[in-house]
Amino acid sequence: MYFPKSVRLCEVGLRDGLQNEKTLLDAEQKLFLLRGLIDAGFPVIEVGSFMSPKAVPQMKDTDDLFKALGSPAGVELRALVANLRGVQRAIDCGCTKVKLNVSASRQHNLRNINRTPEESVASFAESAELARDNGLEVSGSISMPFASPWEGTTPVEDVDSIIEAYLRVGVSEISLSDASGMAMPAQVNELCRHVREKYPQATWWLHFHNTRGLAMANILAAMDAGMTQFDSSFGGLGGCPFVPGAAGNISSEDVIHMCEGCGIETGIDLVKLMALTVNLKEMLSHSLDSYVLKAGRNEDLLKG
Amino acid sequence: MYFPKSVRLCEVGLRDGLQNEKTLLDAEQKLFLLRGLIDAGFPVIEVGSFMSPKAVPQMKDTDDLFKALGSPAGVELRALVANLRGVQRAIDCGCTKVKLNVSASRQHNLRNINRTPEESVASFAESAELARDNGLEVSGSISMPFASPWEGTTPVEDVDSIIEAYLRVGVSEISLSDASGMAMPAQVNELCRHVREKYPQATWWLHFHNTRGLAMANILAAMDAGMTQFDSSFGGLGGCPFVPGAAGNISSEDVIHMCEGCGIETGIDLVKLMALTVNLKEMLSHSLDSYVLKAGRNEDLLKG
Numbered sequence: 001m002y003f004p005k006s007v008r009l010c011e012v013g014l015r016d017g018l019q020n021e022k023t024l025l026d027a028e029q030k031l032f033l034l035r036g037l038i039d040a041g042f043p044v045i046e047v048g049s050f051m052s053p054k055a056v057p058q059m060k061d062t063d064d065l066f067k068a069l070g071s072p073a074g075v076e077l078r079a080l081v082a083n084l085r086g087v088q089r090a091i092d093c094g095c096t097k098v099k100l101n102v103s104a105s106r107q108h109n110l111r112n113i114n115r116t117p118e119e120s121v122a123s124f125a126e127s128a129e130l131a132r133d134n135g136l137e138v139s140g141s142i143s144m145p146f147a148s149p150w151e152g153t154t155p156v157e158d159v160d161s162i163i164e165a166y167l168r169v170g171v172s173e174i175s176l177s178d179a180s181g182m183a184m185p186a187q188v189n190e191l192c193r194h195v196r197e198k199y200p201q202a203t204w205w206l207h208f209h210n211t212r213g214l215a216m217a218n219i220l221a222a223m224d225a226g227m228t229q230f231d232s233s234f235g236g237l238g239g240c241p242f243v244p245g246a247a248g249n250i251s252s253e254d255v256i257h258m259c260e261g262c263g264i265e266t267g268i269d270l271v272k273l274m275a276l277t278v279n280l281k282e283m284l285s286h287s288l289d290s291y292v293l294k295a296g297r298n299e300d301l302l303k304g
Numbered sequence: 305m306y307f308p309k310s311v312r313l314c315e316v317g318l319r320d321g322l323q324n325e326k327t328l329l330d331a332e333q334k335l336f337l338l339r340g341l342i343d344a345g346f347p348v349i350e351v352g353s354f355m356s357p358k359a360v361p362q363m364k365d366t367d368d369l370f371k372a373l374g375s376p377a378g379v380e381l382r383a384l385v386a387n388l389r390g391v392q393r394a395i396d397c398g399c400t401k402v403k404l405n406v407s408a409s410r411q412h413n414l415r416n417i418n419r420t421p422e423e424s425v426a427s428f429a430e431s432a433e434l435a436r437d438n439g440l441e442v443s444g445s446i447s448m449p450f451a452s453p454w455e456g457t458t459p460v461e462d463v464d465s466i467i468e469a470y471l472r473v474g475v476s477e478i479s480l481s482d483a484s485g486m487a488m489p490a491q492v493n494e495l496c497r498h499v500r501e502k503y504p505q506a507t508w509w510l511h512f513h514n515t516r517g518l519a520m521a522n523i524l525a526a527m528d529a530g531m532t533q534f535d536s537s538f539g540g541l542g543g544c545p546f547v548p549g550a551a552g553n554i555s556s557e558d559v560i561h562m563c564e565g566c567g568i569e570t571g572i573d574l575v576k577l578m579a580l581t582v583n584l585k586e587m588l589s590h591s592l593d594s595y596v597l598k599a600g601r602n603e604d605l606l607k608g
Contacts, residue, residue, distance in 0.1 A: 001305055001493045001528040149605045182602045184565030185524055189305045212602065213558040213595030216521040220489055224305040224528075246599040254517040261488030291517030295550040298486045298516070301453045 006265035010044035017237025027061040036276035041268040050086035063093040101141040105148035121165035139173035140166040146183035181211020185221035192225035207231040215250035235288030251290035310569035314348035321541025340580035345572040354390035367397040405445040409452035425469035443477035444470040450487035485515020489525035496529035511535040519554035539592030555594035
């Protein structure tokens with residue numbers, strides 16, 4: 001079993017987490033949290049998305065957040081975009097990295113937007129070009145590359161075909177996102193090995209939801225296959241788009257605690273993060289799904 | 305990363321789980337659950353313990369449970385014992401397998417019973433002999449072999465020394481029990497490899513608590529090191545003796561679901577088990593820590 005020496009974590013709570021919350025945080029609260037996350041040492045933070053404020057009201061002030069944050073040193077701030085309009089908003093507010101997303105489920109994609117996943121990715125060409133022409137970095141996410149509620153297990157050929165569509169539009173930083181929380185460790189290990197070997201020109205992110213209690217096991221399985229970039233969410237904020245009330249993203253605190261205990265560097269200050277997540281909990285007025293936040297770190301248990 | 309073809313699970317909810325519960329279940333309720341667990345196909349079940357009813361009132365009727373169950377085919381029923389009196393009770397009620405337990409923490413053991421762990425295990429000699437003389441199988445558990453609140457990380461030499469003490473009293477089926485939920489996957493992988501290599505005459509069980517969200521990852525790390533016998537608890541019943549309100553044992557439903565998704569046979573019917581755990585939840589009148597029970601199995605999510 002292989003454990004890497006270090007990993008890079010992207011904190012996605014303010015995007016994938018907050019968009020599942022009923023409580024709307026205002027820009028001031030979000031900025032407090034973002035500055036705390038930067039101070040805790042996250043190398044990458046997903047600040048928000050540039051979607052229609054009507055569709056996702058929680059993300060309506062993403063532009064203001066980027067303007068207020070500017071370009072802090074040592075951290076990459078990224079945002080999710082869906083189209084040209086989103087990229088233009090990103091350019092206008094000083095965001096320097098955008099992420100596109102497509103569902104690997106053919107049926108899901110056809111029903112939602114009447115396009116195959118490959119057609120969706122091909123349609124990203126203009127957005128990716130506009131972003132790059134303005135000096136922005138572009139990454140691409142593939143949602144449900146392991147399994148989906150429509151097809152069950154996603155055929156590897158489908159994942160390959162979507163990766164190749166991304167590569168054709170010049171996007172080589174690719175996130176595999178288990179949004180439905182159906183990924184299984186053996187499959188994760190195998191698919192990660194497969195894509196790393198077949199597409200050495202690409203770099204990878206993994207995004208696991210803890211819907212069925214397997215997110216940490218899946219991170220281990222991905223690390224064993226050589227993956228080193230993972231999304232996580234403070235307090236485990238988030239949910240499952242297909243299961244109301246289910247657990248959300250893997251908790252950042254739990255991942256960092258595991259990494260510290262396995263000699264894997266993250267560069268993140270867990271104590272600072274835990275204090276910040278207590279603030280988040282107060283803002284949202286409900287309990288959060290972080291084991292370490294509830295039980296404390298291993299060292300907090302040591303008897304003086 | 306290595307995944308075994310099959311694993312054996314021992315359901316420990318009725319012992320390690322119930323003893324953390326305020327609600328006392330009566331013998332009839334426990335028998336209903338035990339018969340359900342047997343019917344679901346668990347190869348091993350920890351029925352209860354033979355402790356003083358004053359110290360552990362939840363376990364006062366363990367004798368009656370064994371008498372009522374008799375010797376059902378295809379399942380091994382075991383009980384935890386602490387001493388000669390416990391073994392005698394086991395003999396008298398027809399229990400055919402007992403498990404002894406010692407803490408790997410030197411300080412914990414010295415403070416609690418003024419003995420080193422090795423002295424404790426040596427003192428088990430009479431109990432083990434009485435059990436064997438009466439045709440009972442004997443296994444031994446080592447609590448906190450990874451880390452404890454007293455010493456932090458448990459030195460490997462201490463674990464070796466306790467294993468050797470067990471072997472000296474003729475006990476070669478040994479359980480490594482992370483009761484404080486402090487084990488880390490890298491350490492689990494390493495310690496499992498170490499003990500398997502150093503003591504090929506022994507057979508092993510692993511017992512993980514999900515206190516800090518790492519139980520499933522630790523099972524994976526142990527499987528990768530060749531381990532194939534794991535304790536789990538329906539509904540994740542249990543708790544942490546050191547952290548009030550913390551998560552308990554790894555949930556049987558979650559482990560079985562993971563195994564099914566990774567092609568690892570358990571011989572257990574997950575659907576039957578999930579229905580039974582709903583009964584358990586009603587008996588205890590509180591929610592349980594099983595992700596799969598809350599979110600459903602992967603296949604429950606499939607559309608049409």
